[in-house]
Amino acid sequence: MAAFPARLAYIAKMKSRGKHRQPAVILLSGGLDSATVLAYATLQGFDCHALTFDYGQRHRVELAAAKRVCRQLGAATQRVVKLDLRAIGGSALTANIAVPKGRSAKSMHRGIPVTYVPARNTIFLSYALALAEVLKARDIFIGVNAVDFSGYPDCRSQFIKAFARVADLGTKAGATGSHFKIHTPLIKLTKAGIIRLGEALGVDFALTHSCYDPVRGRACGHCDSCLLRKRGFKEAGMVDTTRYA
């Protein structure tokens, strides 16, 4: 946490020099991955416009986390877009399917979990693309990473690459010669690696939320997301400040 004011000071210095900062759209859930991405994009000198989705997720408490993270890291704007995914259904994160608890790392990484939301990242990136076009931004940041893509197909780099092509072909900006870049700064990192990076960039992890099935606003401590977070802090050799139920 101590690290960030120095970075903020650096950004302020850049601003005062009149250096133009390019706008970028950052997909921000309120979890520790996307908080790290926001810090990363800010440090790269982008003017960060956060995009958060209220998709009827069980863990709506992450929306408040996203707001806190934007405030801490100085996002230029934050938009919360309401998505109607319940009408489509098909996931434990939105429908009436139980969130699995206490799974081993092995069973967690076998197959595609029930918490998979059909085409979620495609939908999220589509909105990010629409916003990028309106803001005349050509850069989109998303926190997909190695921990996820064993289970979620829409977290793999081939998918991201295919989406970048859609972005170039399906927009006014692309049709008139611009190229969109989908940045995935975490794609090769483990959870511990992300935590180390976030810490170095000054992210206050206590503000973030990861749990899929919170109990009175606190993390359950047993779902896949909680287990990955706990293990990540342990492997990173850092204190986990998460308040568990």
Added chain:
Amino acid sequence: MAAFPARLAYIAKMKSRGKHRQPAVILLSGGLDSATVLAYATLQGFDCHALTFDYGQRHRVELAAAKRVCRQLGAATQRVVKLDLRAIGGSALTANIAVPKGRSAKSMHRGIPVTYVPARNTIFLSYALALAEVLKARDIFIGVNAVDFSGYPDCRSQFIKAFARVADLGTKAGATGSHFKIHTPLIKLTKAGIIRLGEALGVDFALTHSCYDPVRGRACGHCDSCLLRKRGFKEAGMVDTTRYA
């Protein structure tokens, strides 16, 4: 209109023979293009699940048209998904930008119109993909066509092809070996061609709505969409039953 009962009888016959009908997702706006697509997919033997978007469009009257079309053509289900595009803005169809009136065909086809909604078809197809995955459908139908793609980049076949790749790479179904097909039966047709096809398939065009800027529920007669529709009926040598304001 006389044609349809015969087709319906054919479908009923197929059903009674126990022939399994594959599910398909049909993007249905309520305009004459997508109504023709729905009739086409039905005739191809698909069990059609219509997907309509309420995206804060000025011409919300098209939502009622979509419902009427589903009823006429016997869609298996219809879902109306509310989209929060106003939060993103940037188009005359959703924001406070004037819809152009009385333009010539030439000026209509110069550049990208202000009625372009940023990344709209990318967003629409993303939802269609999510629904297809939930319904175990591998076929998605969209009414993009030659009239549109001079102006809207996300109506071109290259874009559709790029999106199909995203579908295969970004879903559980695709990751486990399935392929999605994005059908574009109108892509090479002019407005007159679409009208002729729809007529042959039994679409009741009086139920459809095209106008971007309706006046008390009636078509304005002067926006690009009205002008294209009028010209299409004229070229097809058919009576335009649209009720203009």
